[in-house]
Amino acid sequence: MPEGAPILKEKGNVLFKAGKMADAAQLYAKAEKADQNDPVYPSNLSAALFEVGDYAGCVNAVLRSWKLLRSRLDKKPDLILRLSIRLAKALCHGFRSGAISADAVHANPSTSSNVASTEELAHVWQEWKQMRPELADREAKARASLANFSRLPILIKNLDPTREYYSIGQDEFINILEGWGPSEPFPMKLDALPVSRLSSLAFFYGGVGDARHTYATVVGLHRAFRALSKPKQTRFRAHITLNDVHPAVLARDLCILMLLNELIESKNSTEAQIEIKAALMYTFAGVVMPSYCYDRLHRVIRDLHARLSETPVRLPAWLHVVSDSIPVLLETIDYWALRINKPTWRTLQEHSNMSHREQRRSSEASVLPGMAPGFANMIAGREDAQRASISKTLTSLSDSQLREMQFVPPGTSMKDAREFIKDNHDMLVDFMLERMRDGDNASLEEEWYDEIKVFLPPPELRKRHPGFEDAFKRMKKGDELSDATRNKLDDHIEKEWKTNVTLFDLKNCDPRWGWGNDNGYPLLRLDVFAPIGMVEQFNNHLHLGGKAPKEAEDRAFRSCAVFFDAVADAIKGLSGRLTLEILVGGLSEELAKMKFGADQARPSEFPREFTRMWLSNVPDYVHGPMNMALYVVPSLQNEPEAAAACNCLLNTGAWNNDDEFTHNYTLLHPDDISRYLGCRIVRKEAIMDIFSLAPLSLPRPLAGLASREELVAWLTRILLNTLVPGRGKPRPHNVRMPHSVSTLFRLLIHLHRVGFPGHWLSEFVGRVLSGSLVTDIAPYRALYPIPLSDFTRRVPRRRVRLDPWQAEFENIVAVGYYGFPFPVSLPPDFAREASDIGVYEAVVHETRIFKNASMFDDSPFEPISNLLFYRANPSNIIQSIPSVLEGRATPAPGTFFILTTQEFMDYRTRIRWRMSKRRVEKMKEEKWSMVAFRTDTNDQATIPVPVSKWVYMGSGDA
Known part of the structure; x- marks a missing residue:
C-alpha cells in the first residue's frame, strides 16, 4: 500500500534534519504528489530544494504552495512569512547564478501579502529590489564585470619586480602526446580520437623556457599526423601556446623560431643550411658563437624588430605573437640589437663548464642544510632501491654480459669472475651507482670544451677557424696543447667569435638589481652538455637521423642539426595545420583573462581550453596545486586525455612527503581535492617526479562534496592564512605562498561552478564583509611548509577583526560585483561599481x-x-x-x-x-x-x- 503524504513528510523531515537534503526533497515531492491540496508539502519541498541549490525548483515549489494558500481561509501567516523570505532568497540566488532568467521572473505572479513584516523579510526583499534593475542587461553586465575581475592582481608582489632569467633549460624533452617525459608516460593516441576532436587539439606550455618541449611536441605531432588516415589528416589542426612571464625568454624563442623559418626556406642551399643549423645550435645551447652565426642571429633580431613593428605584424603563417606581448618583446629585441656590449673575452672569463658530476654534487650540497627529514628519507629510500636494483643485476649477469664488464680482465674464467663479484660486491655496487648518477666518461668534444670553452664547429665550416683542426687532432692523440696553439685559438675566438646575446636581459644582468654575478653578466657556470645530451636522448628515442655517437668530434652540432631538421620538417609538413602562439604574461593572469573573456588581444578563433598543459615548475612560484586547481584545470578540455602537470624544482628539499606538498598550498589532504576543488589528482609525486591534475565533469553531485561546515572551516583557514601568513625558510627551501585576497573571491566563483550552493558561499562572504566572522581557526604563523597536523588545529572561538582589509574587499567586490554567481550583501559604505x-x-x-x-x-x-x-x-x-x-x-x-x-x-x-x-x-x-x-x-x-x-x-x- 502506498505511503500517505503525512508519513512521507515525516520521513523527509528526518532526512532534512540529518542534512540529507536531496533525499528529503525526493520524499517531499512524493508527499506533494500524494496530496496536491496541502500547501505544506510544496513548502517543505521548496526548503529542501533551496538547501541543495536548486533555486529555480525552489521558486516553482514556493509558487505552488502560495497558490494553494491564497485559496484557503486559514492563511497560515507563519508559513507565508517563511515562503516569502525563501522566495526572495531563491530569486536572488537563482537570478545571479543564471538558473532563473529575466523572462521567468516577469512571467511569475506577484506574491505580495498582508503578512506582518520582519527585519529579515524586509532585508531579503530589499536585496531583490536592488537586484531587479539588472534584469534588463544581466548577461552583458556579468561578462563585463568578470572581464574586469580577471584583470585584478592575483598574486602578492615582490618588493622588487626584477625576474630571474633562465635562458637554457635543464629538463628532459617532453613530447606532450607521449606524457610528461621519458619516465612519465601518459600516452595520447591521436588515431584513436574521434575525427571531430582532431580539429581542436590545443596544448599550453606555461613557463615555456627555451621551448624544448614545444619543439619536441611539434615533432611528435608531425609523426602522429603522418600515421593518420587521409580523412583524419584533413580534419587535423593543432595549436600550441608558448607562455612565459619573462619577455626575454619568449624573445629568445622567437629568434630560434625565425632561424627555423630560415632553415625551412633554404632547403636548396647546403652551405646556408649548415650555417643556419650551426646558428641554431650556438643560440640554443652556446655561450659564444662564430661571427657568421652571430651575423645570422643578429639579422634575425633586426628582422624581428621590423616584422613586429609593422601593422599588421608580418610573420610566417604558422607563427602568431599576441599583440599585447609585442611592446615588451621589442624592449628585449632592441636591447639585443642595439645596446648590448658584452666582449667575448669577458663572457668566456665568466663562463666555465660544469660537469654532470659537479652539478649533481653542488646541487646536493646546497640542498642539505635545512633539508626536511622526510625528504632526506626519500633520498635514502631511492638510493636503497637503486642499490638493490644494481645488486640484483650484478648477481644475475649472463656469461656473455659478464665478459663485457670492464672490471673483468680478458681471459678470466666465469667462475673466478663470479667469485670476484661476490668478494667485492659492495664496492662494485658503489662504483656502478656512481657511474649511473654521473653518466659516461667525457666525450672528445667535452674535453675540447673544457680547454677552449666553445662548441666545435661542424667539419664543413671548420676551415674558417684557423688552428681548430690541428688543435683538435692533437687532443685526439692525447697531446697537450702548446702555449702558442692556445694563444692562437684564444686570439681567433676573441676577435672572430661573439657573445650569445640572448643569454642576457635588460635587468637580470644589471649589477644594480642583484641577480647574476652583480657585474653585468648572468651566472655562466653551466653544464653545457646537459642540453646536448637531452637532444641526443630525444633523437634516439624517435630514431631521428641515426644515432650520433657520443665520441663524435662534432657531437653538439650533429645532435642539434638532426633535431632542428626534424622540427623544421615538422613545421613544413604541418603547414596550414599548426599554429604556434607567443604569449607574454603570468600563467594565472593569462588563463584568468581567457576564462572570463578579457583576452581580446588574442584572436577569437584561438582556443581558450586546452587538451594538455605542461607548466614546468611555475607552480612553485604561484601557490602550487591550489593555483593549478583555480586557474589551470578550468582551462582544460573536459576529455579523458586532458591533464595538466608540473614538477617541483624551487624547494624540493623543503618537503617531508608529497601529501605535505599538496596540503601546504591547498590546505587539504590530497584525498579531499575532488570533494572541494572539483578536480582529480592524476599523479601526486611532485617532489621526486611530477604532480598532475585532471578535470572532472562539473557541477559535482552535492552528496560527493564537502559539507557546509567543512567548507566554511576551509574557507576561513584560507582567508586567515592569506591575511596573516607564515614565513618562508631561506633558499633553497623557500616555499612561496603568494595568493592574495582577490584569489579567495576567485575561489568562491570556482566553488559555485564545482557545485556548492550559492547561499553557502554568499553567507560566508556576508560574514567576512560585515566583520561578523566567528571561528576557532587561527592562521599558521611558523615556518613553511604548513604540516598536515595544522588541518585539525583549533583555538578558542572568537570574533576576528577583518576591518583592516575592508578597503581591499571593497576593491574586489566593486569590480566583480555583477559577475559573482551569487548575491553579495554589501556594507552600506561599499562601492558596487x-x-x-x-x-x-x-x-x-x-x-x-x-x-x-x-x-x-x-x-x-x-x-x-x-x-x-x-x-x-x-x-x-x-x-x-x-x-x-x-x-x-x-x-x-x-x-x-x-x-x-x-x-x-x-x-x-x-x-x-x-x-x-x-x-x-x-x-x-x-x-x-x-x-x-x-x-x-x-x-x-x-x-x-x-x-x-x-x-x-x-x-x-x-
Whole structure:
C-alpha cells in the first residue's frame, strides 16, 4: 500500500534534519504528489530544494504552495512569512547564478501579502529590489564585470619586480602526446580520437623556457599526423601556446623560431643550411658563437624588430605573437640589437663548464642544510632501491654480459669472475651507482670544451677557424696543447667569435638589481652538455637521423642539426595545420583573462581550453596545486586525455612527503581535492617526479562534496592564512605562498561552478564583509611548509577583526560585483561599481636596500609585500597586525587599512594600487599616508608617502 503524504513528510523531515537534503526533497515531492491540496508539502519541498541549490525548483515549489494558500481561509501567516523570505532568497540566488532568467521572473505572479513584516523579510526583499534593475542587461553586465575581475592582481608582489632569467633549460624533452617525459608516460593516441576532436587539439606550455618541449611536441605531432588516415589528416589542426612571464625568454624563442623559418626556406642551399643549423645550435645551447652565426642571429633580431613593428605584424603563417606581448618583446629585441656590449673575452672569463658530476654534487650540497627529514628519507629510500636494483643485476649477469664488464680482465674464467663479484660486491655496487648518477666518461668534444670553452664547429665550416683542426687532432692523440696553439685559438675566438646575446636581459644582468654575478653578466657556470645530451636522448628515442655517437668530434652540432631538421620538417609538413602562439604574461593572469573573456588581444578563433598543459615548475612560484586547481584545470578540455602537470624544482628539499606538498598550498589532504576543488589528482609525486591534475565533469553531485561546515572551516583557514601568513625558510627551501585576497573571491566563483550552493558561499562572504566572522581557526604563523597536523588545529572561538582589509574587499567586490554567481550583501559604505574604484600611484623611496642572499631572509624578490594606509605610527601597526586579527581593539577600526595586492610594486621607485575614490577623498581630509611593508619580517620597506603625493591614474574599470 502506498505511503500517505503525512508519513512521507515525516520521513523527509528526518532526512532534512540529518542534512540529507536531496533525499528529503525526493520524499517531499512524493508527499506533494500524494496530496496536491496541502500547501505544506510544496513548502517543505521548496526548503529542501533551496538547501541543495536548486533555486529555480525552489521558486516553482514556493509558487505552488502560495497558490494553494491564497485559496484557503486559514492563511497560515507563519508559513507565508517563511515562503516569502525563501522566495526572495531563491530569486536572488537563482537570478545571479543564471538558473532563473529575466523572462521567468516577469512571467511569475506577484506574491505580495498582508503578512506582518520582519527585519529579515524586509532585508531579503530589499536585496531583490536592488537586484531587479539588472534584469534588463544581466548577461552583458556579468561578462563585463568578470572581464574586469580577471584583470585584478592575483598574486602578492615582490618588493622588487626584477625576474630571474633562465635562458637554457635543464629538463628532459617532453613530447606532450607521449606524457610528461621519458619516465612519465601518459600516452595520447591521436588515431584513436574521434575525427571531430582532431580539429581542436590545443596544448599550453606555461613557463615555456627555451621551448624544448614545444619543439619536441611539434615533432611528435608531425609523426602522429603522418600515421593518420587521409580523412583524419584533413580534419587535423593543432595549436600550441608558448607562455612565459619573462619577455626575454619568449624573445629568445622567437629568434630560434625565425632561424627555423630560415632553415625551412633554404632547403636548396647546403652551405646556408649548415650555417643556419650551426646558428641554431650556438643560440640554443652556446655561450659564444662564430661571427657568421652571430651575423645570422643578429639579422634575425633586426628582422624581428621590423616584422613586429609593422601593422599588421608580418610573420610566417604558422607563427602568431599576441599583440599585447609585442611592446615588451621589442624592449628585449632592441636591447639585443642595439645596446648590448658584452666582449667575448669577458663572457668566456665568466663562463666555465660544469660537469654532470659537479652539478649533481653542488646541487646536493646546497640542498642539505635545512633539508626536511622526510625528504632526506626519500633520498635514502631511492638510493636503497637503486642499490638493490644494481645488486640484483650484478648477481644475475649472463656469461656473455659478464665478459663485457670492464672490471673483468680478458681471459678470466666465469667462475673466478663470479667469485670476484661476490668478494667485492659492495664496492662494485658503489662504483656502478656512481657511474649511473654521473653518466659516461667525457666525450672528445667535452674535453675540447673544457680547454677552449666553445662548441666545435661542424667539419664543413671548420676551415674558417684557423688552428681548430690541428688543435683538435692533437687532443685526439692525447697531446697537450702548446702555449702558442692556445694563444692562437684564444686570439681567433676573441676577435672572430661573439657573445650569445640572448643569454642576457635588460635587468637580470644589471649589477644594480642583484641577480647574476652583480657585474653585468648572468651566472655562466653551466653544464653545457646537459642540453646536448637531452637532444641526443630525444633523437634516439624517435630514431631521428641515426644515432650520433657520443665520441663524435662534432657531437653538439650533429645532435642539434638532426633535431632542428626534424622540427623544421615538422613545421613544413604541418603547414596550414599548426599554429604556434607567443604569449607574454603570468600563467594565472593569462588563463584568468581567457576564462572570463578579457583576452581580446588574442584572436577569437584561438582556443581558450586546452587538451594538455605542461607548466614546468611555475607552480612553485604561484601557490602550487591550489593555483593549478583555480586557474589551470578550468582551462582544460573536459576529455579523458586532458591533464595538466608540473614538477617541483624551487624547494624540493623543503618537503617531508608529497601529501605535505599538496596540503601546504591547498590546505587539504590530497584525498579531499575532488570533494572541494572539483578536480582529480592524476599523479601526486611532485617532489621526486611530477604532480598532475585532471578535470572532472562539473557541477559535482552535492552528496560527493564537502559539507557546509567543512567548507566554511576551509574557507576561513584560507582567508586567515592569506591575511596573516607564515614565513618562508631561506633558499633553497623557500616555499612561496603568494595568493592574495582577490584569489579567495576567485575561489568562491570556482566553488559555485564545482557545485556548492550559492547561499553557502554568499553567507560566508556576508560574514567576512560585515566583520561578523566567528571561528576557532587561527592562521599558521611558523615556518613553511604548513604540516598536515595544522588541518585539525583549533583555538578558542572568537570574533576576528577583518576591518583592516575592508578597503581591499571593497576593491574586489566593486569590480566583480555583477559577475559573482551569487548575491553579495554589501556594507552600506561599499562601492558596487568598478568605476567607483580609482588607480593611484606614488613615487617611493626605500627605507633600506634588501639583499638577495640565500643565507638571509630579507630578499626583495619574494612575494611578501603589502601596503599599509594609516593615520597613526606605521611601525606600531605593522607589528600589531596578527594581534589585531585576533581581536585587539587598537588601533581603532577605520584608522588603517591593508592591501595585499598592488597593480605595480617597486619599492625603490614607484607603487600603483587600487582604492575606492570615496575612501581616498576621506583620507585626504584626514591626512593619511602609505608605506609598503614585508609580511615575513614585518619590516617597513618604504618611507611614508602622504596622501597629497598620491597621483590619480584613472578608473578601476579601464
